[in-house]
Amino acid sequence: MIQIDRNIITGIQSAASGPELHRYLQSAVKLEHSTIPPYLTAMFSLKPGTNKEIGALIRSIVMQEMLHMTISANILIAIGGKPQINRKEFIPDYPGPLPMNIGDLTVGIEAFSIPLVQNVFMAIEEPEHPIPVKTMLADEERFATIGQFYQAIQKKILELGQGIFVQPPPPQVVSPWFPPHKLFEITGPETACAAIEIIVTEGEGTSEDPFQSPGDLAHYYKFGEIAAGKMLIATPGGGYAYAGAPINFDASGVWPLRPNCKIADFAVGTQAATRISQFAYNYANLLNSLHHTFNGNPAELDTAIGLMFDLRVISASLMATEDPSHPGLNVGPSFEYVQVQGGMPQGSV
């Protein structure tokens, strides 16, 4: 469970206007985005043709994180804010804490492994009261949960009412890439609260049911399935157990990536340097494109989608590249915000 600073909740509670809520929704956009690089890296690190079920599970989570980021951005737009995505500060400095987190959890950029899922991904997604039983007592004085963060926003939006919503609504991203019952225009407190409910439920499930919707588990339990190597099923007597069909993990089907690679780790003029730079540049382009999309150009989402697929194919040659200074390990991606394409020496020809 991500523990966030209780001052953030207090800040939301004391907001007296729409603009005072902007920074918290920007934090929500940042937070929802911050899980994508580690999840994406784990997914990309699975070699083609192997670990297909695991790949599909992580992919479904990544897609929902993208939806959550979009929803948070739409709410921010609806109350007159401008999502700020095209900048260095938007991306966490991996390895490190996620946005708003008080620092109890270090999240890095690593190849897929069961311990990574168990110790990091499940910790990110852990609900306040997980089912099956596994609790973690939070210090109610100092810490709040993501669920509480979103509840506080919901409550404040209801309190401030329709007046904080800009009329006519500025262009939001309501795209056929997501089903209309999940991604819809935010027009007032009711639609905003319903949208937040989607973020919370898809991430954590409800307090009684690990499924966010029939057949679709909340993230925490999807990762739980991967860690347990078995699908979650309902047990007689009303409980749940990871006792269903096996989810096999083939450890040889993972690129052996050195964790938390940075561009500066690699000597100029090496394949490693040009490929990690290319990946980071492409990712920065994706954020630039999303920034443009969320700031008045919703149709540009297709361009961002094109960049996402490029990112996938670029990752293939990157992850097959040996790290020259760490024999046996390959180059992992970097999500540094870079704006120049480099990696080769600048000397004259």
Place this chain on the structure above:
Amino acid sequence: MSYLDSPRLHFRGWFQADVSTINNAVTAYELPPAEPFDPGWNPQGTGIVRFLDCAVTGAYLDGKQITDPSGDPVIGMTIQNANQRAPGKLVDLDPQQQMVSMIFGMQVRIVSPALETVMQSEFKPAPFINLWPRQLEGVPMDQQLGAVYQSILEGVEWPTAAESPVLDALRKGAHGRKLSIDFNVFGYGRDPKIPRYTMGHVVGTIGPYREGEPEHFVLGRQMINQGGMFNPPTGNIATLQAEVGDNGRSLTVDFGNSFEIETANSGLKDIGTVLVGVLNSNPDQVLSTVDAAGVTVIGEVPYTGKDWYTQTAGVQTFPLSANGEAMKLLPANPLVLLGPSASTVVPPVYSVLLQESVNGVYVRADQFVFRIEPGASQTIDFYATQFGAPLANAAITLSNASALLASLGGTPPDISVPTDGVNVPVGSDTATITAGADGHAQFTLQANANGLTVNGNPWPRGYLEGQLYALGYQLEAQPANYVPNPFNFVSILAYSQKYNQNPNNPPPTWYDDIQPLFAQYSNLYPIMSKYVVDLSDYDSVVSRIGILYLAFSLPESDPNHMPVTRDLGAADRAVILQWLGTTGPDGLPPKGTPPAPKQVAAAGEAEPEDLLPIQKAGKTAVILRYERALAKAGKGDKK
């Protein structure tokens, strides 16, 4: 006006061309691919083309060369591609015409040290030209050919002011928001173990463009090397273009693709003193030597100077105002590049390394690569010149150049059948078009509305979509002893229309219509099928309908256009979109009935067996094939 004019800026750095090599062999198009299957040296290529570590290194303004940021802050700014969409793609016209590789969807930006975009533009898709064996030695698998791209930058925007006189002058000159760009590529690596793998050097120039002028060459002075296609130039200096500017008071020559390099990273090879001059008379042939009395020297080419090449991209301006004789001679006499004789010979006898076209006449098709839909027409623009000035009323002879194309691309499958696929002259027929007073002539290329069907197959090459045609051209009054540019012919890919667009037809199904196409692309572009969507697999395809629908509906100029090879006509792409948008009872596009398995005959020319992998397909193979074809025809050049 062009990149040879003032103001201009020069850049150098690296380019990456991460081409996929599987489609270098026609046999890879067969289903299943014919054996032995050779995936080439970069089977997982993405097609991405981009600049990296590219920076502005020099500029030219008001008669002065600038090489330092203190002279103008544009020096040191970087040249970048798109920063909020995918990079461009490099695409062959066809596996049987790989010598006109074209860049699509590439954005070009100039970015300040503060990372602000000061200029943003779109590179108008263009192929390279003037390929030659520029690099004399290489590590194994090096691509030792060099080539040049020239095009225009469109939709030019200047988002941030830069307080740069050079950029200000360029902006003021950007008529219609267009600029002229030219860049030379060389030193490209194909060995997967070296840092240069899929990368090479680029040096280039950006300058003004004036509406109505050619976009892909300079309406100037053309110096075409002797030696023929792909051979070392007789005088060791390759084909170039030059321009007399400033009302005759200066001469600007582009040596960017003309000097040899020893190795990929060596810089220019020193071949001794090279002088630019103008002949004192207008001979009816290309000379091999000229004595001092026959030529007026204009100046020495400073190509051995430290950083000259990277700071000028090989574009050198020679002032003429102090050389009245040269100014007088230039309008009616050919330019020459000279190698001086030994100092003991007095008066000197120069060797002529390169000479302007005989009688100064030249004709060029501006764009020379066309992709055309059934029934569509496109305009091919020709420009005839003499000593750089319009050649009024020039008659241009058009011919069929499919034999040349076949010698480059190999057969089978046969190209240019059916003969009426497009309206290029058939067999030995010719046609004539006539230029206006401005030397400009046009030919309307027309594709047959009934498609290309041969023996009932809308794919006349059996397993390859579309068909290739080639249009040759020359001045009707081409002088005897003329040295033509062997790259001056027009390559045309006419698209097929495999699927009948009759609305009464049953809707397309996976097995009947989609799988045969997709399985081919799956084999040809495995990076996509392995990592994004397995195009050969129905379940995989229907799990990614959204992205496929998007990619197949994007225009050819978009970097994410599918197929990346840009070899599928609009009609057949429409059928794919129709299928992706159709839902059967299960909510998914219809699958149909699997066909009975069938045997397919092997295709492709038998290659000699002792070839290295890079010699079997791709550009190296094209040259070997071309040389074999020449040898067979009894006019082989030993090289």
